[in-house]
Amino acid sequence: MALGKLFRTTAFKISLAYLAVSAIGAGLVLSSVGWNIEHLISDQTAQTISTDITGLSEQYAQGGLRRLVNIIQKRTSRPGAGLYLVTTPLGEPIAGNIASLPPDILNRSGLVETAYQPAGDPRATRRALARIFVLDGGFHLLVGQDLEESRRLRQILGRALVTSLVWLVLFGTFGGLWIARRVLERVDAINASARAIVSGDLSGRLKLAGTGDELDRLVQNFNAMLDRISILMAGLKEVSDNIAHDLKTPLTRLRAGAEEALRTARRPEEYRAALENALEESGRAIQIFDALLSIARAEAGAGREGMRDFDAGAVACDVGELYEPVAEERGIALAAFAEPGLTVHGSRELVGQAVANLVDNALKYGGPRESGQEPKGAPAPVAQGSVEISARRSGGMIEIAVSDRGPGIAEEDRLRVLGRFVRLENARSRPGSGLGLSLAAAVARLHNGSLRIEDNRPGLRAVIALPAAGARREPPALSAAVPGKAA
């Protein structure tokens, strides 16, 4: 991995920014601690000095110069003692542990910071904080504290500041680089496989690290996008294949009929019959075309902007009422019922059409068996057919179920029938395009719902499950029911 690329990564920039912020923070904390400590020490020093001076001047007042000199000599003989100096009014030292001072210091009042040479080591120059007190009789008393300690303290603090900053920068830089590198490695891996998938095999998928972090979620979404793309691609391919096949079939018949009429028809009524035939064939082609378009549009998610809230129960009952006379005519009892208040956000028209398709199927294939299809010798069917439409709430979903008591669909065929143009063997002889169920499935998916085909024991139960209005739902896993894979 090129270093320049590393420096350009977001992760590195972010860690650099954090580094700067924490360096400034550490600097501020350490300097404020140092400043406070120094302040405290110098306060304490000044306090000690003035207390000392008060004590000593009292001793002087009580015991005179001799006593003062005695005390100072006693004190200075102890190690770690403070600084003391008693001089004549002319500045000649009488007692104390200071060898020499800069001139004029003795005439200053208040706290003074000054250089001095200690008595034990006259060549060394050190600094001290001191106060000069003029005693009765013109003698000068100097009491001070060596500043070496606090200088060392400041030095230690300064060094600590520098050291911690250096460590911070080192850790920050390398840590940032390390994190950036780790993240980048995964992003690069994702990029590489994404490129490979896009430029070549669309069926490939990115690998999940299994950590469930944001990169994993990105990968999941990317994979979902790829799933969607392959569904759309498969759909597109299917549509073109199916247009080729199922639209060309009626067109071919239409053409053949017209040609034949031109060749053989002599009388007007023959022409008329041929033209009526042609109209019927073109009507069939248009019907198939419309259904294909509706499915394609529903699958592409078109029409989402036109969605509004409607009562799914009312749709179920409306469709039931629409088909009830037809059912009765075919000797099938059709019943519809719905729980109240089943509000769905979506397209009433499309859901209505989906339910109508299911009812249409139930009436076509779920009715009493026609005698022609009955195996020879079997008793005539006694049970009348019955179809039931129901709408109810099930958790956050609204389920519209259409159940019949017909022969049903074998389990292995159930997913297959959702594909376009799939018509099971025993349905080929009856009218229909084979698009009804796949349109219903596409409509369900458009609403983030699903279409299930279940065993009604006996018979078939088709359930459109739609999310109830207000209950937002993640789009379902796209790979669960890919339409037309088996077609």
Added chain:
Amino acid sequence: MSAMRILIVEDDFEAASYMMKAFREAGHLADHAGDGLEGYARAREEGYDVLIVDRMLPKLDGLSLVRSLRAQKVETPVLILSALGQVDDRVKGLRAGGDDYLVKPYAFSELLARAEVLARRSRLGLAEETVYRVGGLELDRLAHKLTRDGKEIPLQPREFRLLEYLMKNAGQVVTRTMLLENVWDYHFDPQTNVIDVHISRLRAKIDKGFDPPLLHTIRGAGYMIRDGTR
């Protein structure tokens, strides 16, 4: 019905000439405009009963044409023709000021029936009667009551609405899709003959045992309710 004056705004000349010929055969007067601007000018200046407007037109598209006409207070009924047949396309068309929407390709009988219904509605004005009468059949919309020759006939709510729509357009051909749209408010093709069965049920209630029959099947087109004796 008496002859209506129709303006067809359609850029496909072949389709337009088929339509004109068919409308003339049905006893109407049909003119043609080949683009949106010409259609707009003629619709404003000449008094047509119905405008048939293609949605995709050169110079000025169909929806803008209708919107401009409505802005100029031209209230001639407009039937929009379009290849786009989804719900939202239809809603857009009606929102622009169209009175009806028909998806291509269509049967001419469908177009004729819809155009005639629109033309008649505009001639009769917006005032709707509260009681519809055809022959001895009397439908009271407020009391929700139906009688024939003074005898009350009970109807299911949907049957009532079905008959109401037929009687509102008495003497006019009403197609199956028009019934599905206006009585059930669905626009899809139900594939099965659901409407026919509803009609035959209704017919059993209003015509059985009475003379003459009032609810007629118009072959290849749809249904019509009319007083056969006139």
